[in-house]
Amino acid sequence: MKILVPVKRVIDYNVKVRVNSDNTNVDLNNTKMAMNPFCEIAVEEAIRLKEAGNATEVVVVSIGDKAVHEQLRTALALGADRAIHIDAAQNLDSLHVAKLLAKLVEQEQPELTILGKQAIDSDNNQTGQMLAALLGQGQGTFASKVELNDGKVLVTREVDGGLQTVGLALPAVVTTDLRLNEPRYATLPNIMKAKRKPLETISADSLGVDLTPRVTLLKVEEPSKREAGVIVEDVAELVSKLKTEAKVI
Amino acid sequence: MALLVIAEHENGVLKPDTAKAVAAALKVGNDIHVLVAAANVDPIAQSAAQIDGVSKVVTFTDEGCEQHLAESLSDVVLSIANNYSHIFASATTTGKNFMPRVAALLDKSQISDIIDVVSADTFKRPIYAGNAIATVQSNEELKLITVRSSAFDASGEQSACEISSLEHNVNNTVSHFVSAEVTESERPELTAAPVIISGGRGMQNGDNFALLNGIADKLGAAIGASRAAVDAGFVPNDMQVGQTGKIVAPDLYIAVGISGAIQHLAGMKDSKVIVAINKDPDAAIFQVADYGLVADLFDVLPELEAAL
Ligand SMILES: Cc1cc2nc3c(=O)[nH]c(=O)nc-3n(C[C@H](O)[C@H](O)[C@H](O)COP(=O)(O)OP(=O)(O)OC[C@H]3O[C@@H](n4cnc5c(N)ncnc54)[C@H](O)[C@@H]3O)c2cc1C
Numbered sequence: 001m002k003i004l005v006p007v008k009r010v011i012d013y014n015v016k017v018r019v020n021s022d023n024t025n026v027d028l029n030n031t032k033m034a035m036n037p038f039c040e041i042a043v044e045e046a047i048r049l050k051e052a053g054n055a056t057e058v059v060v061v062s063i064g065d066k067a068v069h070e071q072l073r074t075a076l077a078l079g080a081d082r083a084i085h086i087d088a089a090q091n092l093d094s095l096h097v098a099k100l101l102a103k104l105v106e107q108e109q110p111e112l113t114i115l116g117k118q119a120i121d122s123d124n125n126q127t128g129q130m131l132a133a134l135l136g137q138g139q140g141t142f143a144s145k146v147e148l149n150d151g152k153v154l155v156t157r158e159v160d161g162g163l164q165t166v167g168l169a170l171p172a173v174v175t176t177d178l179r180l181n182e183p184r185y186a187t188l189p190n191i192m193k194a195k196r197k198p199l200e201t202i203s204a205d206s207l208g209v210d211l212t213p214r215v216t217l218l219k220v221e222e223p224s225k226r227e228a229g230v231i232v233e234d235v236a237e238l239v240s241k242l243k244t245e246a247k248v249i
Numbered sequence: 250m251a252l253l254v255i256a257e258h259e260n261g262v263l264k265p266d267t268a269k270a271v272a273a274a275l276k277v278g279n280d281i282h283v284l285v286a287a288a289n290v291d292p293i294a295q296s297a298a299q300i301d302g303v304s305k306v307v308t309f310t311d312e313g314c315e316q317h318l319a320e321s322l323s324d325v326v327l328s329i330a331n332n333y334s335h336i337f338a339s340a341t342t343t344g345k346n347f348m349p350r351v352a353a354l355l356d357k358s359q360i361s362d363i364i365d366v367v368s369a370d371t372f373k374r375p376i377y378a379g380n381a382i383a384t385v386q387s388n389e390e391l392k393l394i395t396v397r398s399s400a401f402d403a404s405g406e407q408s409a410c411e412i413s414s415l416e417h418n419v420n421n422t423v424s425h426f427v428s429a430e431v432t433e434s435e436r437p438e439l440t441a442a443p444v445i446i447s448g449g450r451g452m453q454n455g456d457n458f459a460l461l462n463g464i465a466d467k468l469g470a471a472i473g474a475s476r477a478a479v480d481a482g483f484v485p486n487d488m489q490v491g492q493t494g495k496i497v498a499p500d501l502y503i504a505v506g507i508s509g510a511i512q513h514l515a516g517m518k519d520s521k522v523i524v525a526i527n528k529d530p531d532a533a534i535f536q537v538a539d540y541g542l543v544a545d546l547f548d549v550l551p552e553l554e555a556a557l
Contacts, residue, residue, distance in 0.1 A: 011377070013511075013512070016511055120377070120492070121376065121377055123362065123375065125345045125361060126359055127349075128349075129319065129346060130349045130350070130353035131353075132319075133323070134353050138423035138424035140424075141319070158486045159342040159487070160342045160343070162430045162431045163430040164316070164429045165428045166318065167424065167426075168423060169424075177493075178493065179486060213388075214358035214389055215386065216385065216386040220383050221382045223379055223381070226518060230539075231530075231541045231542070232541065232542050234542070234544075235549050238542055242501070242540070246539065248501040248521065249557070
């Protein structure tokens with residue numbers, strides 16, 4: 001069984017972004033970039049399924065400019081077998097990302113596609129669900145457990161009320177939540193080995209998807225700032241301030 | 250053209266998120282329909298019909314929709330989508346799950362997690378864990394939108410509007426419901442509570458979360474947690490507040506033993522009043538707190554409970 005794992009290059013989760021001076025976007029110049037944390041969890045899950053003998057090949061794919069090779073090499077160092085770079089402009093709508101991935105799924109025919117539930121830059125939480133829709137496959141989103149059995153997959157999902165388990169016919173799409181696994185770190189020998197693993201670049205154009213934007217980014221602003229308040233001495237002062245000043249209790 | 254809001258429900262009860270999604274829709278237009286797709290639609294539809302601004306409730310009875318299966322729910326929404334200019338859902342785990350599926354099936358882009366309506370096609374939404382606010386314009390004829398509940402005040406009440414039912418054969422051969430593990434709690438829901446007290450890694454273990462119980466009882470508060478506390482297994486996942494958990498904006502948020510990582514702040518920094526209890530005077534949480542108490546939580550929690 002083949003598993004496809006799409007990964008996204010995003011700002012490192014420890015970095016706080018700034019809005020640029022002309023309010024057209026955030027300033028990503030000289031910013032530390034990394035694989036989206038939820039995509040790391042997706043890569044890890046695919047590798048574990050392979051290690052457990054449930055999968056035979058893990059293919060990773062990323063869409064963007066050449067810089068995404070860095071994240072693809074990371075995924076290869078973690079244990080993916082081969083990588084595909086879809087060369088395209090950054091900042092595509094999720095729908096377009098899903099359409100490009102759907103074309104790739106048609107070519108590669110994976111039985112499982114595992115994605116992160118959301119990218120920590122655009123925070124859209126759309127791509128996996130859209131991909132499943134385009135492929136007519138079931139979707140197991142926000143997964144905290146994935147079990148393959150008998151031509152189907154059981155996905156336990158983190159939902160607002162607790163946990164929900166759904167059964168999906170294969171092929172299917174899964175998106176990862178934080179508790180699915182704890183991603184490993186790449187070892188130096190594996191980083192060296194990854195340099196020799198296959199990484200193929202294809203152009204987005206060759207996939208024949210109309211990428212005309214459907215959503216226009218008009219403006220990006222700083223959120224309203226909160227002023228730091230006061231430090232109280234003790235519990236008595238805290239309770240009194242909450243009662244008489246803030247009037248919230 | 251009318252606007253459609255998809256009702257959020259659990260066990261035959263309409264969730265407060267729906268009246269907030271209606272409030273967002275009312276900023277766009279005033280002919281608002283609500284779709285209730287569930288097993289036991291009547292009580293939910295009754296409540297939805299009484300949300301101010303709703304002109305019609307459409308019900309659809311289905312087991313798959315009761316379980317919020319995205320494949321079933323999107324199939325129903327799809328069957329009526331073209332009657333509307335906008336479709337709104339709450340940005341809950343249900344809305345986040347089915348709405349992008351509807352969007353892709355209609356070949357439309359979606360706008361997620363809006364916090365404001367600028368005009369019928371332009372919306373504000375947080376990006377980068379709320380460290381920037383984007384104003385985005387949809388060029389789609391049919392706009393698909395999920396709404397951040399904490400950013401809208403619920404629409405009020407009205408005398409019930411018309412309720413009608415929908416006939417449709419759901420086409421879902423790819424997914425089925427297996428089981429649910431629902432966290433039972435007497436407390437208010439996190440996303441609806443006026444007061445929240447949350448514990449972080451500083452709580453040290455799950456048993457110590459009991460120290461929050463007495464305070465929560467006295468304040469009628471919900472109990473939340475940081476990711477670190479959930480990852481460590483102190484408390485269940487549905488208690489996580491943050492960028493990738495629940496987004497809350499209560500009147501009072503008390504953060505106990507939480508450092509104030511960007512991802513946590515993203516979920517609570519729009520609370521009206523924030524209190525932080527942390528033994529580290531340099532903890533980032535103090536930068537957003539209205540009232541900070543630098544102290545050991547194990548000393549002050551019993552005192553706080555006694556003082557209330
Ligand atoms: C992709 C991604 C998504 C994430 N999503 C979320 C999210 O949705 N929500 C979220 O919360 N986090 C999220 N995080 C994690 C986030 O980055 C932090 O790691 C997490 O919020 C830290 O939790 P914490 O503050 O409880 O723990 P810590 O950062 O370890 O802080 C513990 C605090 O407790 C204090 N403390 C310890 N003992 C005591 C005591 N006895 N008395 C008083 N104070 C004490 C310490 O001084 C410290 O400040 C996410 C991270 C990633 C990468």
